[in-house]
Amino acid sequence: MHKHTHLPSAFLLAVVAASVFAGSRMTAQQPGARLAAQNRPIVVRDTGDSVAVYSEEQATEGQAVYKKSCAECHELDEFTNSDFKGKWVGRPLFELFEQIRTTMPDGDPGTLPREEYGATVAYILKLNGLPAGTTRLATDSVALSAITFKLPASAP
Structure with a gap:
């Protein structure tokens, strides 16, 4: 026994x-490893590393979307001022994407293709000084939730 x-x-x-x-x-x-395996750029939370998460082409498309659907109501500095930064920096990029997707354009929210909302977010990242890479910003919730909106360090 x-x-x-x-x-x-x-x-x-x-x-x-x-x-x-x-x-x-x-x-x-x-999740981060799965996204990297799918060739999606990510910014890993709680590190100082930044990875380019959108392409220049996508930001240019976002600029066109802004001119077509946003400029009538929004000034560009709304996306780079201290209020905007205070609200969005440090949060998952999915939250910004969803805020825009579910509330814009005013009077007809959610009517743009998902890719146009993603391009708009890419343009906002460019406006805030984040560098472009070679890969387009993903527009699915899992990928966007894995990206934290961080800004480059200020010059001394």
Whole structure:
């Protein structure tokens, strides 16, 4: 009977060992790693690293959307002033995207294609001095939620 009393301990030891050794492989299951595997640029939260999350072409498209659908009611400085920065910096980019998508254009919210809302957000990032990269800003909630809106460090 004493031989069987060690079985639960051995099983527990095997589970703990498997967890420890599998730890290095578990990063592939984290949202950021999944997005990177899909070739989507991300900014990892709680680090100082920044990654370009939109393309220059997309920001140019966003400028055209702004002129067509936003300029009548909004001045460009609304997207770069201290009130805007105080509200959005440090938050997931998905929140800004959704705010724009669900409330704009005024009187007819949500009527633009998702890609145009994404292009508008890319243009806002450009207006705030964030550099463009080679990949378009994703417009799905998972990818946008993994990106934190951060601004480049101010020049000394």
